[in-house]
Amino acid sequence: MALAGGRLRSLFWCLLLATAVWLPGPIHAQIVPDQSDDLFTVRKVPVDVTADTAAAASVRALADGERLALQRLLERLTSRADAKRWPRPDDAQLASLVRALEVADERTSTVRYLANLTVHFNRQAVRRMLNEAGIGLVSARARPVIVLPVYRLAGTSSLWEDPNPWRATWAGHPPGGGLAPVVVPIGDLDDVAAINAAQALAGDGQRLEAIARRYGAEGTVVAVATLAIDQDNGMPRLDLSVTRYSGGRDSTTVTSLTGVNRDTVAPLLDRGVDQVLSDLDEAWKADNALQSAGEEQRLVATVGYEGVTEWLELRRRLGQIAAVRRVDIVQFGPHEARLNITFFGENAQLRQLIAQAGIESLEREEDLQLRLAPGASSLSASGGGAPATIPVQKP
DSSP states (O other): OHHHHHHHHHHHHHHHHHTSEEOSSOSSOOSSOOGGGGGGEEEEEEEEEEOSSHHHHHHHHHHHHHHHHHHHHHHHHSOGGGGGGOOOOOHHHHHHHEEEEEEEEEEEOSSEEEEEEEEEEOHHHHHHHHHHTTOOBOOSOOOOEEEEEEEEETTEEESSSSOOHHHHHHHHSOOOOOSSOEEEOOOOHHHHHHOOHHHHHHTOHHHHHHHHHHTTOSOEEEEEEEEEEOTTTOOEEEEEEEEEEETTEEEEEEEEEEOSOTTOOHHHHHHHHHHHHHHHHHHHHHHHOBOSOSOOEEEEEEEEOSSHHHHHHHHHHHHHOTTEEEEEEEEEOSSEEEEEEEESSOHHHHHHHHHHTTEEEEEOSSOEEEEEOTTOTTOOTTGGGOOSEEEOOOO
């Protein structure tokens, strides 16, 4: 038994030594990209180029695709207000930002090249570029919130009742790569018993918190869509009032959209969903963008864990935080490790990003104490590619 225990301890120490120092993202391009950098990955970028030859078309298509992917990445990571100040790298600078490239659905003729690209960007290179431009960026997705789509027509409000085309539009909306993921409830009997349209409109705190807990969400978004007719042009108009409840606070945004077809409102409802998701993203960016100014900082942290599995999960989560530049292990043992964390931004921002990664933190006089949060095994600092709209089954 003593020999077996010694072998187990040796295996544990070997695993720890193998991970004694790590960088949160690779410095050089690699063939198989690290999936933890999904926030800095842009998928389904279409390219279609015609040139004198297929080879020339493919070269130009890949360059055009990388540039389009960079634009989509900047739309994701920075606020709308910064769009006019986005950097415009030349081809060589753009190539230095790309970590890996995947090509799918490739088709060619003698003069034409078509494909769908997935572009994996080097997050540290992107951050340096934005720093030089004086632009802050968001380095993590929000934790999911649950959306309650309340539909108002002719003075009647519907949530679970049928028909509710607003809720149906949310449930059928294609997944996206937004920073503020939302969960669409399935509307079963337990949901119906948890909250109704009137209670959602009234902001009933207990019921809103209860349904958020049921789906493991961080908070609740009551998205009210009122369908009316625009008196100026006779087109359908969608008035949106969106209130987010989280952490004992609430905030409301109001928007109106006008349709272009008198005979159908489906495209207008789709635009409404896109508008709500976009506004949630912008609100998240406004609250969580890392400031571009400032130098690297370093803090000491003590990480507690029950074994190798928890240690590796903690390491993975810390490595996914884009603000973290480097993590060095100073001392480690079977249940505790002492780390030096090098990061960008302010201490308070790092604490917030750590919490979003599903890691609990406690400020002590000599260091920061970290531990995996209870029930956080499915969370990810970068979101892990979580879709923006996710119809889910009852937990």
